[in-house]
């Protein structure tokens with residue numbers, strides 16, 4: 001009985017009803033305006049020096065994608081008629097020493113990976129090669145191929161990088177590794193790359209969104225320049241005590257408040273904090289990964305046996321059915337809130353460009369949360385329908401995989 005009462009209370013505090021979404025949109029619009037006019041809001045609204053591509057860009061290019069636990073190198077051929085050849089992609093895993101060690105170690109590793117990639121695919125090491133670099137962190141752009149890291153997010157803390165031009169740091173490593181003819185021609189955020197990659201093929205695309213380890217979006221302003229919103233830092237939000245405690249215990253208290261309620265880096269941790277009284281063995285931070293949310297919410301078996309198997313893996317051997325049911329509810333409220341907040345943010349961006357939805361908009365979305373969670377994309381779509389009614393048909397959400405590297409290559413070709 002007590003548990004049921006507790007559950008009702010939790011459901012209520014995590015619910016985001018339509019009036020709250022409408023308030024979110026109003027606040028988001030005013031924060032966007034503040035950011036654009038140089039005020040001190042929570043949205044940075046970074047000018048990217050990039051416009052949408054025309055679809056005629058051509059060439060063979062290399063691209064790098066750094067922003068989560070994987071680092072990718074991609075080779076791409078653009079045909080110039082809104083088409084591209086299937087890219088070559090290699091994934092490399094970042095170790096702790098790259099993520100939280102010295103910046104030089106991180107950038108040297110990147111240069112080594114490029115070399116490995118070139119050798120594997122018989123590309124001449126010393127030859128001139130244009131490179132697009134997707135770097136998925138808040139960067140103050142100074143031009144198309146330069147920009148200083150404002151601050152690390154998503155658990156990165158490699159030293160000597162904040163405040164520095166990341167293209168300069170990469171060029172230094174390229175030189176040290178004998179790749180001085182490999183030149184960074186474009187530096188881009190992953191949202192910008194995603195938007196550019198999708199709009200190369202689909203001219204209606206005007207929003208790029210990432211819902212993965214971190215979260216963020218971009219769109220073209222009236223002057224056509226693409227703005228990197230850095231929406232992960234939006235903070236006009238109603239938080240629960242769980243959110244506040246998570247924030248207090250994080251390495252970047254007071255920052256990335258929206259990201260902490262929406263992205264894969266944190267969702268598992270929010271759910272864990274909800275369920276820890278019942279499942280004491282997961283009492284340590286990080287003990288419940290976001291991907292487990294997908295496992296639990298996909299479990300439709302009668303006795304929640306898949307969840308039981310997962311808990312056994314986490315050394316919780318004798319969970320009661322009621323505990324498993326509670327865990328499933330906890331996962332559901334946390335991920336549903338995330339989906340509705342994501343829908344509110346997407347709606348805010350679209351209506352900034354087109355308040356009455358008089359045109360069609362394709363929203364290109366990439367990221368593990370959107371791609372892998374069994375219900376996330378449907379819940380985002382349902383919330384957008386609730387917000388706009390029939391007009392929601394004008395907003396098309398498309399999963400755009402691997403775009404974050406491709407887009408940087410296209411920008412390098414512009």
Ligand code: BGC
Nearest residue numbers: 136137138153210214215216
């Ligand atoms: C970063 C953004 C990035 C997003 C998605 C956030 O933590 O600040 O720059 O676009 O993650 O990767």
